[in-house]
Amino acid sequence: MSEAVLSQILVTLADLKASQQLLADKVDKIQNDSVLAQTEHHLRQKVAHYHNSPGHSDSDGDTIVSPTFATEPAEHIGVYTEKPVLTTYPDDEGVKPSKMNWGESDPKARGPIVVSRLANSISIRNAIGAYGGSYSIYRSLAVAMGDLPADHKPNFENTQPPIKIRQQPQWSDSSKIVSMDPFGHLTNEYYKQEIKDGLDVRPTIAITRAHMLVPELVAEVKAGTLKVDGKVVVNEAAELNVHKAAIDPVWHLPGVAARLNVDEDFLRRSLFENTGGMYPELISRPDLKIFLPPIGGLTVYIFGNHELLSDPNTRLTVRVHDECNGSDVFGSDICTCRPYLVFGMKEAIKEAQNGGVGMIVYFRKEGRALGEVTKYLVYNARKREGDTAAKYFTRTENIAGVKDMRFQALMPDVFHWLGVTKIDRFMSMSNMKHDALIDAGIKILERVELPDELIPVDSKVEMDAKIAAGYFTNGHIPCASELNKTVGRGWEEFHA
Ligand SMILES: [Zn+2]
Numbered sequence: 379m380s381e382a383v384l385s386q387i388l389v390t391l392a393d394l395k396a397s398q399q400l401l402a403d404k405v406d407k408i409q410n411d412s413v414l415a416q417t418e419h420h421l422r423q424k425v426a427h428y429h430n431s432p433g434h435s436d437s438d439g440d441t442i443v444s445p446t447f448a449t450e451p452a453e454h455i456g457v458y459t460e461k462p463v464l465t466t467y468p469d470d471e472g473v474k475p476s477k478m479n480w481g482e483s484d485p486k487a488r489g490p491i492v493v494s495r496l497a498n499s500i501s502i503r504n505a506i507g508a509y510g511g512s513y514s515i516y517r518s519l520a521v522a523m524g525d526l527p528a529d530h531k532p533n534f535e536n537t538q539p540p541i542k543i544r545q546q547p548q549w550s551d552s553s554k555i556v557s558m559d560p561f562g563h564l565t566n567e568y569y570k571q572e573i574k575d576g577l578d579v580r581p582t583i584a585i586t587r588a589h590m591l592v593p594e595l596v597a598e599v600k601a602g603t604l605k606v607d608g609k610v611v612v613n614e615a616a617e618l619n620v621h622k623a624a625i626d627p628v629w630h631l632p633g634v635a636a637r638l639n640v641d642e643d644f645l646r647r648s649l650f651e652n653t654g655g656m657y658p659e660l661i662s663r664p665d666l667k668i669f670l671p672p673i674g675g676l677t678v679y680i681f682g683n684h685e686l687l688s689d690p691n692t693r694l695t696v697r698v699h700d701e702c703n704g705s706d707v708f709g710s711d712i713c714t715c716r717p718y719l720v721f722g723m724k725e726a727i728k729e730a731q732n733g734g735v736g737m738i739v740y741f742r743k744e745g746r747a748l749g750e751v752t753k754y755l756v757y758n759a760r761k762r763e764g765d766t767a768a769k770y771f772t773r774t775e776n777i778a779g780v781k782d783m784r785f786q787a788l789m790p791d792v793f794h795w796l797g798v799t800k801i802d803r804f805m806s807m808s809n810m811k812h813d814a815l816i817d818a819g820i821k822i823l824e825r826v827e828l829p830d831e832l833i834p835v836d837s838k839v840e841m842d843a844k845i846a847a848g849y850f851t852n853g854h855i856p857c858a859s860e861l862n863k864t865v866g867r868g869w870e871e872f873h874a
Pocket residue numbers: 702705706713714715716
């Protein structure tokens with residue numbers, strides 16, 4: 379970075395800081411207002427109080443202050459800083475982020491993700507955002523209502539994964555994993571001491587094992603088209619054996635920017651503005667590179683031996699699925715989501731039964747990450763205007779401004795985490811998912827279409843439109859005039 383750019387940044391930061399001081403003064407005044415005073419009183423009534431006491435020292439010899447319970451009256455320092463800190467700046471007194479070497483292979487040298495704003499860690503935060511993705515908002519409600527002490531320390535005893543996910547070389551390649559913490563499932567193990575010393579550090583990945591029952595697959599077992607092997611399909615009742623991992627997003631902003639091929643500063647500005655200015659440190663703390671965004675994460679379902687996922691000689695069948703609540707859970711027939719999901723599960727299970735591994739990766743990206751409200755608006759417009767494949771994408775674009783906001787570029791990270799380097803059978807027709815995996819260096823040997831008999835009649839519109847737009851098919855690609863002829867159910871055909 380040139381001196382000129384650097385000094386420009388410093389000037390901008392100084393300006394920001396000055397306006398921050400003005401704001402802080404205003405907040406001071408507002409604090410005398412009864413609402414805030416009441417809130418504070420309420421908090422003091424409900425929440426156990428701390429006072430700061432000298433804690434352990436970190437390796438540099440600087441004292442990290444650990445909290446201890448106190449019996450002193452409420453006037454003493456609480457769980458939060460006495461006044462709300464609207465934002466911080468790199469050169470603020472006392473600001474000293476805990477070490478964070480993203481891409482480091484040794485988790486101790488990498489350092490824990492410290493995102494808590496409690497009084498005892500706000501000065502050593504090395505990440506922006508909050509633990510729990512979108513659920514951080516519900517946590518805020520629980521704290522505001524006094525149901526949850528803001529400084530509640532989770533008891534992590536016996537929460538560790540039942541299986542070992544072997545560390546892969548990809549974990550220490552900062553270009554390969556940019557949207558999740560590869561050590562996120564082992565937080566309690568690697569950062570035990572920090573947690574014991576009172577630092578609020580939490581896992582961002584949890585792994586468990588489960589049995590599942592899927593009605594369509596119960597029917598397949600009854601019909602004899604899916605066999606009981608006692609391992610994956612456990613019994614005649616069609617109980618399925620599965621390991622699953624829930625993963626919250628942890629973004630390394632320079633890596634995310636590089637992956638999306640955008641400028642990091644502008645990405646930060648856009649995140650700041652489009653979340654209602656929720657995270658000012660995206661702007662004021664360019665030194666903090668980690669962001670825990672308030673969005674849904676993903677879940678990986680693994681059928682068969684997870685240890686073979688990174689073995690290139692083991693066959694692997696995969697479906698990457700983006701959430702569609704209407705179809706996945708409630709059986710809406712306007713799209714092919716649940717049929718493809720269940721077909722993907724069935725083929726994944728069969729692969730596992732044949733000695734390979736099967737995997738479903740389920741992303742919380744409802745309605746192409748446009749959300750269900752936008753999705754229903756689009757449905758209405760489609761149904762009122764004559765639902766044809768030719769107009770399928772146009773209506774979404776008219777309303778949302780884009781066809782799709784899933785931006786699959788970040789999707790392959792979970793494959794790198796599991797050490798996957800090739801997929802034998804890819805249970806998806808999406809060219810965007812396919813291209814993202816290929817760009818990530820993951821080979822795809824076969825792409826498997828959804829069989830015609832599994833496509834609901836009303837979802838033909840979606841299927842034809844997608845195929846015409848580049849979705850994979852071994853079959854016929856509809857031309858423009860054919861797209862006009864693929865028509866979905868009209869409003870008048872709905873039963874009152
Ligand atoms: Zn759907």
